[in-house]
Amino acid sequence: MKVAILGYGNIGKAAEQAVLAAPDMELAGIYHHDDCLSCMAGNIDVMLVCTPTREVRTFAAVLASRGICTVDSFDIHGQIWSLREAMDAVCKTNKTVSILSAGWDPGTDSMVRALLQAMAPKGLTYTNFGPGRSMGHTVAAKAIPGVKNALSMTIPLGTGIHRRMVYIELEEGADFKTVEAALLADDYFAHDETHVIPVDSVDALNNVAHGVNLVRSGVSGATHNQRFEFNMEINNPALTGQVMVSCARAAVRMRDRGEFGAKTMIELRPIDLLPGTTEENVKALV
Protein backbone atom coordinates (compact mmCIF):
# COMPACT_ATOMS: atom_id res chain seq x y z
CA MET A 1 0.00 0.00 0.00
CA LYS A 2 1.15 3.53 -0.83
CA VAL A 3 1.37 5.69 2.28
CA ALA A 4 2.12 9.42 2.33
CA ILE A 5 2.77 11.80 5.20
CA LEU A 6 1.42 15.32 5.66
CA GLY A 7 3.39 17.39 8.18
CA TYR A 8 7.00 16.74 9.06
CA GLY A 9 7.39 17.54 12.75
CA ASN A 10 8.15 15.01 15.52
CA ILE A 11 5.20 12.78 14.60
CA GLY A 12 5.69 13.00 10.83
CA LYS A 13 9.35 12.01 11.18
CA ALA A 14 8.48 9.09 13.46
CA ALA A 15 5.73 7.99 11.06
CA GLU A 16 8.26 8.03 8.20
CA GLN A 17 10.47 5.58 10.11
CA ALA A 18 7.51 3.30 10.81
CA VAL A 19 6.42 3.30 7.14
CA LEU A 20 9.99 2.44 6.06
CA ALA A 21 10.07 -0.45 8.58
CA ALA A 22 6.69 -1.88 7.44
CA PRO A 23 7.00 -4.94 5.18
CA ASP A 24 3.83 -4.13 3.22
CA MET A 25 4.12 -0.36 2.68
CA GLU A 26 5.73 2.04 0.25
CA LEU A 27 6.47 5.64 1.27
CA ALA A 28 4.68 7.61 -1.42
CA GLY A 29 5.61 11.16 -0.39
CA ILE A 30 6.13 13.61 2.44
CA TYR A 31 4.23 16.88 2.28
CA HIS A 32 4.63 19.96 4.41
CA HIS A 33 1.34 21.36 5.56
CA ASP A 34 1.80 24.54 3.53
CA ASP A 35 2.34 22.55 0.30
CA CYS A 36 -0.42 22.95 -2.25
CA LEU A 37 -3.18 20.47 -1.55
CA SER A 38 -3.56 19.48 -5.20
CA CYS A 39 0.00 18.08 -5.16
CA MET A 40 -1.28 15.46 -2.74
CA ALA A 41 -3.91 14.03 -5.03
CA GLY A 42 -1.48 11.56 -6.61
CA ASN A 43 -1.56 7.83 -6.56
CA ILE A 44 -1.71 7.15 -2.82
CA ASP A 45 -3.88 4.89 -0.68
CA VAL A 46 -3.62 6.67 2.62
CA MET A 47 -2.35 9.95 4.05
CA LEU A 48 -1.02 10.19 7.60
CA VAL A 49 -2.18 13.63 8.75
CA CYS A 50 0.64 14.69 11.10
CA THR A 51 -0.25 18.39 11.22
CA PRO A 52 -1.01 20.28 14.43
CA THR A 53 -4.24 18.89 15.85
CA ARG A 54 -6.33 22.02 15.10
CA GLU A 55 -5.57 21.69 11.38
CA VAL A 56 -6.56 18.02 11.18
CA ARG A 57 -10.23 18.56 10.46
CA THR A 58 -9.68 20.68 7.34
CA PHE A 59 -6.99 18.50 5.78
CA ALA A 60 -8.69 15.21 6.56
CA ALA A 61 -11.97 16.38 5.04
CA VAL A 62 -10.31 17.58 1.82
CA LEU A 63 -8.33 14.35 1.42
CA ALA A 64 -11.35 12.14 2.14
CA SER A 65 -13.41 14.10 -0.38
CA ARG A 66 -10.87 12.95 -2.98
CA GLY A 67 -11.31 9.32 -1.91
CA ILE A 68 -7.99 9.12 -0.04
CA CYS A 69 -7.95 7.24 3.28
CA THR A 70 -6.66 9.31 6.18
CA VAL A 71 -5.27 8.63 9.63
CA ASP A 72 -4.82 11.35 12.22
CA SER A 73 -3.93 11.60 15.89
CA PHE A 74 -6.48 14.31 16.76
CA ASP A 75 -6.21 14.57 20.53
CA ILE A 76 -8.85 16.96 21.85
CA HIS A 77 -10.97 14.35 23.66
CA GLY A 78 -14.12 16.47 23.88
CA GLN A 79 -14.24 17.09 20.11
CA ILE A 80 -13.59 13.58 18.78
CA TRP A 81 -17.24 12.64 18.40
CA SER A 82 -18.08 15.74 16.36
CA LEU A 83 -15.03 15.13 14.15
CA ARG A 84 -16.18 11.53 13.67
CA GLU A 85 -19.69 12.64 12.66
CA ALA A 86 -18.35 15.12 10.11
CA MET A 87 -15.73 12.74 8.64
CA ASP A 88 -18.08 9.76 8.58
CA ALA A 89 -20.38 11.52 6.13
CA VAL A 90 -17.51 12.62 3.87
CA CYS A 91 -15.99 9.13 3.87
CA LYS A 92 -19.24 7.36 3.06
CA THR A 93 -19.99 9.74 0.20
CA ASN A 94 -16.50 9.25 -1.24
CA LYS A 95 -16.12 5.53 -0.48
CA THR A 96 -13.11 5.88 1.75
CA VAL A 97 -12.02 5.35 5.38
CA SER A 98 -10.68 7.76 7.99
CA ILE A 99 -9.25 6.62 11.28
CA LEU A 100 -9.40 9.31 13.91
CA SER A 101 -7.41 9.88 17.08
CA ALA A 102 -4.87 7.16 16.30
CA GLY A 103 -2.18 7.55 18.94
CA TRP A 104 -1.78 6.20 22.43
CA ASP A 105 -4.28 8.41 24.28
CA PRO A 106 -6.66 8.76 22.57
CA GLY A 107 -5.82 5.55 20.71
CA THR A 108 -4.34 2.37 22.10
CA ASP A 109 -5.24 3.36 25.70
CA SER A 110 -8.84 3.73 24.45
CA MET A 111 -8.74 0.14 23.16
CA VAL A 112 -7.38 -1.08 26.51
CA ARG A 113 -10.09 0.85 28.39
CA ALA A 114 -12.78 -0.71 26.17
CA LEU A 115 -11.34 -4.19 26.64
CA LEU A 116 -11.16 -3.83 30.44
CA GLN A 117 -14.75 -2.55 30.48
CA ALA A 118 -15.79 -5.73 28.61
CA MET A 119 -13.85 -7.91 31.09
CA ALA A 120 -15.29 -6.24 34.20
CA PRO A 121 -18.30 -4.10 33.24
CA LYS A 122 -18.76 -2.46 36.64
CA GLY A 123 -15.91 -0.65 38.33
CA LEU A 124 -13.51 2.25 37.96
CA THR A 125 -10.68 2.77 35.47
CA TYR A 126 -7.98 5.31 36.25
CA THR A 127 -5.59 6.45 33.53
CA ASN A 128 -2.44 7.84 35.11
CA PHE A 129 -0.12 9.69 32.73
CA GLY A 130 3.61 10.22 32.92
CA PRO A 131 6.20 10.96 33.91
CA GLY A 132 6.38 12.86 30.65
CA ARG A 133 5.91 16.19 28.93
CA SER A 134 2.37 17.52 28.55
CA MET A 135 2.14 19.37 25.26
CA GLY A 136 -0.97 21.34 26.24
CA HIS A 137 0.42 22.46 29.59
CA THR A 138 3.79 23.31 28.04
CA VAL A 139 2.08 25.58 25.49
CA ALA A 140 0.02 27.21 28.28
CA ALA A 141 3.18 27.86 30.33
CA LYS A 142 4.98 29.38 27.34
CA ALA A 143 2.09 31.83 26.91
CA ILE A 144 2.60 33.39 30.39
CA PRO A 145 4.18 36.88 30.08
CA GLY A 146 7.88 36.81 31.04
CA VAL A 147 8.37 33.15 30.03
CA LYS A 148 10.98 32.61 27.32
CA ASN A 149 10.72 28.83 27.24
CA ALA A 150 8.93 26.21 29.34
CA LEU A 151 8.47 22.51 29.92
CA SER A 152 5.51 21.11 31.87
CA MET A 153 6.04 17.56 33.11
CA THR A 154 3.07 15.42 34.16
CA ILE A 155 3.75 13.28 37.24
CA PRO A 156 1.20 10.56 38.09
CA LEU A 157 -0.02 10.50 41.70
CA GLY A 158 -2.52 7.65 41.18
CA THR A 159 -6.35 7.54 40.78
CA GLY A 160 -6.04 9.92 37.82
CA ILE A 161 -4.54 12.75 39.92
CA HIS A 162 -1.42 14.43 38.51
CA ARG A 163 1.28 16.79 39.72
CA ARG A 164 2.63 19.43 37.28
CA MET A 165 6.36 20.17 37.42
CA VAL A 166 6.87 23.30 35.31
CA TYR A 167 10.42 24.28 34.35
CA ILE A 168 10.72 27.83 33.04
CA GLU A 169 13.39 29.93 31.42
CA LEU A 170 12.65 33.61 32.15
CA GLU A 171 12.86 36.44 29.67
CA GLU A 172 15.52 39.06 30.40
CA GLY A 173 14.35 41.24 33.29
CA ALA A 174 11.25 39.14 34.12
CA ASP A 175 10.43 38.60 37.82
CA PHE A 176 10.17 34.96 38.87
CA LYS A 177 7.57 35.51 41.61
CA THR A 178 5.30 37.44 39.23
CA VAL A 179 5.61 34.75 36.53
CA GLU A 180 5.01 31.98 39.07
CA ALA A 181 1.86 33.67 40.42
CA ALA A 182 0.46 34.16 36.90
CA LEU A 183 1.16 30.54 35.99
CA LEU A 184 -0.41 29.15 39.19
CA ALA A 185 -3.53 31.23 38.50
CA ASP A 186 -3.84 29.95 34.90
CA ASP A 187 -6.78 27.60 34.37
CA TYR A 188 -4.46 24.89 33.04
CA PHE A 189 -2.62 24.73 36.37
CA ALA A 190 -5.02 26.07 39.01
CA HIS A 191 -6.67 22.67 39.65
CA ASP A 192 -3.57 20.49 40.08
CA GLU A 193 -0.62 20.47 42.48
CA THR A 194 1.86 22.60 40.52
CA HIS A 195 5.51 23.43 41.17
CA VAL A 196 7.31 26.12 39.16
CA ILE A 197 11.09 25.80 38.87
CA PRO A 198 13.35 28.37 37.21
CA VAL A 199 16.09 26.87 35.02
CA ASP A 200 18.87 28.26 32.83
CA SER A 201 18.00 26.07 29.82
CA VAL A 202 14.74 24.27 29.11
CA ASP A 203 16.36 22.73 26.05
CA ALA A 204 18.80 20.87 28.33
CA LEU A 205 15.82 19.06 29.91
CA ASN A 206 14.23 18.01 26.63
CA ASN A 207 13.17 14.35 26.58
CA VAL A 208 10.28 12.78 24.65
CA ALA A 209 9.84 9.88 27.10
CA HIS A 210 6.34 9.33 28.41
CA GLY A 211 4.40 6.72 30.33
CA VAL A 212 1.01 5.40 31.29
CA ASN A 213 -0.30 3.42 34.22
CA LEU A 214 -3.90 2.43 33.48
CA VAL A 215 -5.66 0.62 36.33
CA ARG A 216 -9.09 -0.98 36.64
CA SER A 217 -10.70 -2.79 39.55
CA GLY A 218 -14.10 -4.12 38.63
CA VAL A 219 -16.78 -6.78 38.67
CA SER A 220 -17.02 -9.73 36.24
CA GLY A 221 -20.55 -11.13 36.46
CA ALA A 222 -21.14 -11.10 40.24
CA THR A 223 -17.44 -11.38 41.22
CA HIS A 224 -15.78 -8.27 42.61
CA ASN A 225 -12.07 -7.40 43.01
CA GLN A 226 -11.01 -8.29 39.46
CA ARG A 227 -7.81 -6.26 39.05
CA PHE A 228 -6.15 -5.13 35.80
CA GLU A 229 -3.19 -2.89 35.03
CA PHE A 230 -1.61 -1.67 31.79
CA ASN A 231 1.75 0.09 31.93
CA MET A 232 4.05 1.53 29.33
CA GLU A 233 7.26 3.54 29.24
CA ILE A 234 7.81 4.83 25.74
CA ASN A 235 9.24 7.39 23.33
CA ASN A 236 6.10 9.44 22.70
CA PRO A 237 6.40 10.51 19.02
CA ALA A 238 7.82 7.10 18.03
CA LEU A 239 4.79 5.31 19.46
CA THR A 240 2.31 7.83 18.02
CA GLY A 241 3.88 7.54 14.55
CA GLN A 242 3.88 3.74 14.74
CA VAL A 243 0.24 3.56 15.83
CA MET A 244 -0.75 5.85 12.94
CA VAL A 245 1.09 3.60 10.49
CA SER A 246 -0.55 0.45 11.90
CA CYS A 247 -3.92 2.22 11.55
CA ALA A 248 -3.10 3.13 7.94
CA ARG A 249 -2.99 -0.61 7.24
CA ALA A 250 -6.40 -1.06 8.87
CA ALA A 251 -7.84 1.87 6.89
CA VAL A 252 -6.81 0.41 3.53
CA ARG A 253 -8.09 -3.05 4.46
CA MET A 254 -11.44 -1.63 5.55
CA ARG A 255 -11.69 0.42 2.35
CA ASP A 256 -10.91 -2.69 0.29
CA ARG A 257 -13.71 -4.58 2.08
CA GLY A 258 -16.14 -1.73 1.42
CA GLU A 259 -16.41 -0.73 5.10
CA PHE A 260 -16.45 3.02 4.40
CA GLY A 261 -16.69 5.66 7.10
CA ALA A 262 -14.80 7.30 9.95
CA LYS A 263 -13.74 5.19 12.92
CA THR A 264 -11.95 5.59 16.23
CA MET A 265 -9.56 2.88 17.40
CA ILE A 266 -12.11 1.11 19.66
CA GLU A 267 -14.02 0.41 16.43
CA LEU A 268 -11.07 -1.40 14.79
CA ARG A 269 -10.22 -5.11 14.81
CA PRO A 270 -6.72 -5.56 16.33
CA ILE A 271 -5.80 -8.02 13.55
CA ASP A 272 -6.31 -5.30 10.92
CA LEU A 273 -3.41 -3.36 12.48
CA LEU A 274 -0.94 -6.12 11.67
CA PRO A 275 0.79 -7.26 8.48
CA GLY A 276 0.38 -10.90 7.47
CA THR A 277 -2.61 -13.12 6.86
CA THR A 278 -5.42 -13.97 9.23
CA GLU A 279 -4.04 -17.50 9.49
CA GLU A 280 -0.53 -16.29 10.38
CA ASN A 281 -1.78 -13.88 13.02
CA VAL A 282 -4.31 -16.24 14.59
CA LYS A 283 -1.64 -18.94 14.84
CA ALA A 284 0.97 -16.56 16.27
CA LEU A 285 -1.12 -14.45 18.65
CA VAL A 286 -4.29 -16.28 19.73
Place this chain on the structure above:
Amino acid sequence: MKVAILGYGNIGKAAEQAVLAAPDMELAGIYHHDDCLSCMAGNIDVMLVCTPTREVRTFAAVLASRGICTVDSFDIHGQIWSLREAMDAVCKTNKTVSILSAGWDPGTDSMVRALLQAMAPKGLTYTNFGPGRSMGHTVAAKAIPGVKNALSMTIPLGTGIHRRMVYIELEEGADFKTVEAALLADDYFAHDETHVIPVDSVDALNNVAHGVNLVRSGVSGATHNQRFEFNMEINNPALTGQVMVSCARAAVRMRDRGEFGAKTMIELRPIDLLPGTTEENVKALV
Protein backbone atom coordinates in the same frame (compact mmCIF):
# COMPACT_ATOMS: atom_id res chain seq x y z
CA MET B 1 -30.75 -10.45 22.98
CA LYS B 2 -31.68 -13.95 24.10
CA VAL B 3 -28.67 -15.80 25.49
CA ALA B 4 -28.60 -19.45 26.57
CA ILE B 5 -25.94 -21.52 28.30
CA LEU B 6 -24.84 -25.06 27.48
CA GLY B 7 -22.92 -26.73 30.31
CA TYR B 8 -23.30 -25.78 33.95
CA GLY B 9 -19.85 -26.19 35.52
CA ASN B 10 -17.66 -23.37 36.87
CA ILE B 11 -17.74 -21.45 33.60
CA GLY B 12 -21.45 -21.96 32.89
CA LYS B 13 -22.35 -20.74 36.39
CA ALA B 14 -20.12 -17.67 36.00
CA ALA B 15 -21.58 -16.98 32.55
CA GLU B 16 -25.08 -17.11 34.05
CA GLN B 17 -24.15 -14.35 36.52
CA ALA B 18 -22.70 -12.22 33.72
CA VAL B 19 -25.83 -12.64 31.56
CA LEU B 20 -28.03 -11.65 34.52
CA ALA B 21 -25.88 -8.54 35.10
CA ALA B 22 -25.97 -7.45 31.43
CA PRO B 23 -28.42 -4.60 30.74
CA ASP B 24 -29.22 -5.79 27.20
CA MET B 25 -29.56 -9.59 27.65
CA GLU B 26 -32.20 -12.08 28.65
CA LEU B 27 -31.23 -15.51 30.00
CA ALA B 28 -33.08 -17.85 27.65
CA GLY B 29 -32.19 -21.21 29.18
CA ILE B 30 -29.50 -23.35 30.79
CA TYR B 31 -28.83 -26.74 29.21
CA HIS B 32 -26.75 -29.60 30.52
CA HIS B 33 -24.51 -31.09 27.91
CA ASP B 34 -26.37 -34.38 27.99
CA ASP B 35 -29.71 -32.68 27.30
CA CYS B 36 -31.24 -33.51 23.93
CA LEU B 37 -29.87 -31.15 21.31
CA SER B 38 -33.26 -30.56 19.72
CA CYS B 39 -34.45 -28.92 22.98
CA MET B 40 -31.94 -26.17 22.29
CA ALA B 41 -33.36 -25.13 18.95
CA GLY B 42 -35.78 -22.66 20.51
CA ASN B 43 -35.94 -18.94 20.15
CA ILE B 44 -32.40 -17.95 21.14
CA ASP B 45 -29.86 -15.63 19.53
CA VAL B 46 -26.70 -17.07 20.97
CA MET B 47 -25.53 -20.12 22.92
CA LEU B 48 -22.57 -19.94 25.30
CA VAL B 49 -20.88 -23.32 24.87
CA CYS B 50 -19.48 -23.98 28.37
CA THR B 51 -18.84 -27.70 27.89
CA PRO B 52 -15.44 -29.33 28.34
CA THR B 53 -13.16 -28.03 25.58
CA ARG B 54 -13.01 -31.32 23.68
CA GLU B 55 -16.80 -31.30 23.21
CA VAL B 56 -16.92 -27.75 21.89
CA ARG B 57 -16.40 -28.60 18.24
CA THR B 58 -19.38 -30.95 17.98
CA PHE B 59 -21.86 -28.77 19.86
CA ALA B 60 -20.79 -25.52 18.18
CA ALA B 61 -21.12 -27.04 14.71
CA VAL B 62 -24.60 -28.44 15.40
CA LEU B 63 -25.83 -25.13 16.85
CA ALA B 64 -24.33 -23.08 14.01
CA SER B 65 -25.91 -25.40 11.46
CA ARG B 66 -29.26 -24.33 12.94
CA GLY B 67 -28.35 -20.65 12.52
CA ILE B 68 -27.66 -20.06 16.23
CA CYS B 69 -24.67 -17.89 17.13
CA THR B 70 -22.19 -19.58 19.45
CA VAL B 71 -19.42 -18.49 21.77
CA ASP B 72 -16.92 -20.93 23.23
CA SER B 73 -13.71 -20.78 25.25
CA PHE B 74 -11.91 -23.55 23.34
CA ASP B 75 -8.39 -23.42 24.79
CA ILE B 76 -6.15 -25.86 22.91
CA HIS B 77 -3.95 -23.24 21.24
CA GLY B 78 -2.60 -25.54 18.53
CA GLN B 79 -6.09 -26.52 17.30
CA ILE B 80 -7.78 -23.10 17.20
CA TRP B 81 -7.04 -22.45 13.53
CA SER B 82 -8.50 -25.78 12.39
CA LEU B 83 -11.61 -25.17 14.52
CA ARG B 84 -11.92 -21.71 12.96
CA GLU B 85 -11.71 -23.14 9.43
CA ALA B 86 -14.38 -25.77 10.14
CA MET B 87 -16.73 -23.38 11.93
CA ASP B 88 -16.26 -20.56 9.41
CA ALA B 89 -17.72 -22.70 6.65
CA VAL B 90 -20.71 -23.82 8.76
CA CYS B 91 -21.42 -20.24 9.88
CA LYS B 92 -21.27 -18.77 6.38
CA THR B 93 -23.60 -21.46 5.02
CA ASN B 94 -26.09 -20.87 7.82
CA LYS B 95 -25.73 -17.07 8.07
CA THR B 96 -24.57 -17.01 11.65
CA VAL B 97 -21.52 -16.08 13.75
CA SER B 98 -19.30 -18.15 16.05
CA ILE B 99 -16.73 -16.59 18.33
CA LEU B 100 -14.01 -19.05 19.24
CA SER B 101 -11.60 -19.19 22.16
CA ALA B 102 -13.32 -16.39 24.07
CA GLY B 103 -11.68 -16.33 27.47
CA TRP B 104 -8.58 -14.65 28.82
CA ASP B 105 -5.87 -16.85 27.22
CA PRO B 106 -6.71 -17.50 24.47
CA GLY B 107 -8.95 -14.44 24.39
CA THR B 108 -8.33 -11.05 25.93
CA ASP B 109 -4.60 -11.76 26.30
CA SER B 110 -4.59 -12.47 22.54
CA MET B 111 -6.08 -9.02 21.89
CA VAL B 112 -3.44 -7.41 24.10
CA ARG B 113 -0.66 -9.34 22.30
CA ALA B 114 -2.00 -8.18 18.92
CA LEU B 115 -2.26 -4.58 20.10
CA LEU B 116 1.31 -4.56 21.49
CA GLN B 117 2.57 -6.07 18.23
CA ALA B 118 0.93 -3.17 16.36
CA MET B 119 2.51 -0.64 18.77
CA ALA B 120 6.03 -2.09 18.53
CA PRO B 121 6.18 -4.52 15.58
CA LYS B 122 9.68 -5.88 16.34
CA GLY B 123 10.48 -7.33 19.73
CA LEU B 124 9.56 -10.07 22.14
CA THR B 125 6.36 -10.64 24.09
CA TYR B 126 6.42 -12.90 27.13
CA THR B 127 3.16 -14.14 28.65
CA ASN B 128 3.74 -15.16 32.26
CA PHE B 129 0.88 -17.06 33.86
CA GLY B 130 -0.10 -17.35 37.48
CA PRO B 131 0.09 -17.80 40.32
CA GLY B 132 -2.92 -19.97 39.61
CA ARG B 133 -4.20 -23.45 38.94
CA SER B 134 -3.35 -25.00 35.58
CA MET B 135 -6.29 -27.12 34.49
CA GLY B 136 -4.27 -29.17 31.99
CA HIS B 137 -1.46 -29.93 34.44
CA THR B 138 -3.94 -30.73 37.21
CA VAL B 139 -5.69 -33.27 34.98
CA ALA B 140 -2.30 -34.78 34.02
CA ALA B 141 -1.29 -35.07 37.68
CA LYS B 142 -4.60 -36.73 38.60
CA ALA B 143 -3.94 -39.37 35.92
CA ILE B 144 -0.71 -40.59 37.60
CA PRO B 145 -1.28 -44.02 39.28
CA GLY B 146 -1.51 -43.65 43.06
CA VAL B 147 -2.86 -40.08 42.93
CA LYS B 148 -6.29 -39.62 44.52
CA ASN B 149 -6.53 -35.89 43.96
CA ALA B 150 -4.12 -33.23 42.73
CA LEU B 151 -3.67 -29.51 42.17
CA SER B 152 -0.97 -28.13 39.87
CA MET B 153 -0.19 -24.46 40.47
CA THR B 154 1.60 -22.43 37.79
CA ILE B 155 4.15 -19.98 39.22
CA PRO B 156 5.60 -17.35 36.84
CA LEU B 157 9.39 -17.04 36.81
CA GLY B 158 9.50 -14.39 34.01
CA THR B 159 10.33 -14.57 30.27
CA GLY B 160 7.59 -17.18 29.83
CA ILE B 161 9.27 -19.72 32.16
CA HIS B 162 7.07 -21.33 34.80
CA ARG B 163 7.50 -23.42 37.93
CA ARG B 164 4.95 -26.15 38.67
CA MET B 165 3.93 -26.65 42.30
CA VAL B 166 1.99 -29.93 42.38
CA TYR B 167 0.01 -30.77 45.53
CA ILE B 168 -1.09 -34.40 45.68
CA GLU B 169 -3.35 -36.48 47.88
CA LEU B 170 -2.19 -40.11 47.69
CA GLU B 171 -4.43 -43.11 47.32
CA GLU B 172 -4.42 -45.51 50.26
CA GLY B 173 -1.16 -47.49 50.23
CA ALA B 174 0.48 -45.52 47.39
CA ASP B 175 4.20 -44.74 47.74
CA PHE B 176 5.03 -41.02 47.53
CA LYS B 177 8.49 -41.49 45.96
CA THR B 178 7.06 -43.73 43.21
CA VAL B 179 4.25 -41.28 42.45
CA GLU B 180 6.67 -38.33 42.48
CA ALA B 181 9.03 -40.06 40.03
CA ALA B 182 6.18 -40.94 37.65
CA LEU B 183 4.87 -37.39 37.75
CA LEU B 184 8.29 -35.80 37.13
CA ALA B 185 8.77 -38.11 34.12
CA ASP B 186 5.39 -37.17 32.61
CA ASP B 187 5.66 -35.03 29.47
CA TYR B 188 3.48 -32.33 31.07
CA PHE B 189 6.06 -31.79 33.81
CA ALA B 190 9.41 -33.03 32.45
CA HIS B 191 10.31 -29.69 30.82
CA ASP B 192 9.61 -27.31 33.73
CA GLU B 193 10.94 -26.92 37.25
CA THR B 194 8.46 -29.07 39.18
CA HIS B 195 7.97 -29.63 42.90
CA VAL B 196 5.68 -32.37 44.22
CA ILE B 197 4.19 -31.86 47.68
CA PRO B 198 2.06 -34.44 49.51
CA VAL B 199 -0.97 -32.98 51.30
CA ASP B 200 -3.83 -34.39 53.37
CA SER B 201 -6.55 -32.53 51.45
CA VAL B 202 -6.31 -30.98 47.99
CA ASP B 203 -9.80 -29.60 48.47
CA ALA B 204 -8.52 -27.43 51.34
CA LEU B 205 -6.21 -25.64 48.87
CA ASN B 206 -8.88 -24.96 46.28
CA ASN B 207 -8.82 -21.38 44.94
CA VAL B 208 -9.84 -20.16 41.48
CA ALA B 209 -7.57 -17.10 41.60
CA HIS B 210 -5.27 -16.67 38.61
CA GLY B 211 -3.02 -14.04 37.16
CA VAL B 212 -1.12 -12.84 34.10
CA ASN B 213 1.94 -10.68 33.61
CA LEU B 214 2.31 -10.03 29.88
CA VAL B 215 5.44 -8.08 28.92
CA ARG B 216 6.71 -6.68 25.63
CA SER B 217 9.86 -4.73 24.86
CA GLY B 218 9.99 -3.72 21.21
CA VAL B 219 10.67 -1.24 18.44
CA SER B 220 8.25 1.44 17.20
CA GLY B 221 9.52 2.61 13.79
CA ALA B 222 13.27 2.89 14.42
CA THR B 223 12.99 3.51 18.18
CA HIS B 224 13.99 0.65 20.49
CA ASN B 225 13.25 0.07 24.18
CA GLN B 226 9.51 0.71 24.02
CA ARG B 227 8.22 -1.13 27.10
CA PHE B 228 4.71 -2.44 27.78
CA GLU B 229 3.18 -4.54 30.54
CA PHE B 230 -0.30 -5.94 31.15
CA ASN B 231 -1.11 -7.45 34.53
CA MET B 232 -4.19 -8.98 36.02
CA GLU B 233 -5.16 -10.78 39.22
CA ILE B 234 -8.58 -12.32 38.77
CA ASN B 235 -11.14 -14.99 39.62
CA ASN B 236 -10.60 -17.30 36.65
CA PRO B 237 -14.09 -18.69 35.88
CA ALA B 238 -15.71 -15.30 36.61
CA LEU B 239 -13.52 -13.60 34.03
CA THR B 240 -13.93 -16.39 31.47
CA GLY B 241 -17.73 -16.33 31.84
CA GLN B 242 -17.82 -12.53 31.56
CA VAL B 243 -15.64 -12.50 28.43
CA MET B 244 -17.91 -15.11 26.81
CA VAL B 245 -20.95 -12.97 27.58
CA SER B 246 -19.31 -9.82 26.17
CA CYS B 247 -18.45 -11.84 23.04
CA ALA B 248 -22.07 -13.02 22.78
CA ARG B 249 -23.03 -9.38 22.32
CA ALA B 250 -20.42 -9.00 19.56
CA ALA B 251 -21.65 -12.19 17.84
CA VAL B 252 -25.25 -10.99 17.66
CA ARG B 253 -24.19 -7.54 16.41
CA MET B 254 -22.01 -9.08 13.70
CA ARG B 255 -24.82 -11.43 12.67
CA ASP B 256 -27.23 -8.49 12.48
CA ARG B 257 -24.75 -6.63 10.21
CA GLY B 258 -24.42 -9.68 7.97
CA GLU B 259 -20.78 -10.36 8.94
CA PHE B 260 -21.19 -14.14 9.03
CA GLY B 261 -18.37 -16.54 9.89
CA ALA B 262 -16.17 -17.79 12.72
CA LYS B 263 -13.84 -15.33 14.46
CA THR B 264 -11.26 -15.31 17.21
CA MET B 265 -11.09 -12.35 19.58
CA ILE B 266 -8.26 -10.53 17.72
CA GLU B 267 -10.77 -10.28 14.84
CA LEU B 268 -13.38 -8.42 16.95
CA ARG B 269 -13.86 -4.68 17.42
CA PRO B 270 -13.57 -3.87 21.15
CA ILE B 271 -16.65 -1.61 20.93
CA ASP B 272 -18.79 -4.59 19.88
CA LEU B 273 -18.11 -6.17 23.30
CA LEU B 274 -19.85 -3.34 25.14
CA PRO B 275 -23.50 -2.41 25.67
CA GLY B 276 -24.55 1.08 24.63
CA THR B 277 -24.35 3.04 21.41
CA THR B 278 -21.26 3.92 19.39
CA GLU B 279 -21.68 7.54 20.45
CA GLU B 280 -21.88 6.67 24.15
CA ASN B 281 -18.83 4.42 24.03
CA VAL B 282 -16.69 6.74 21.90
CA LYS B 283 -17.48 9.63 24.25
CA ALA B 284 -16.79 7.58 27.38
CA LEU B 285 -13.74 5.56 26.35
CA VAL B 286 -11.83 7.25 23.51
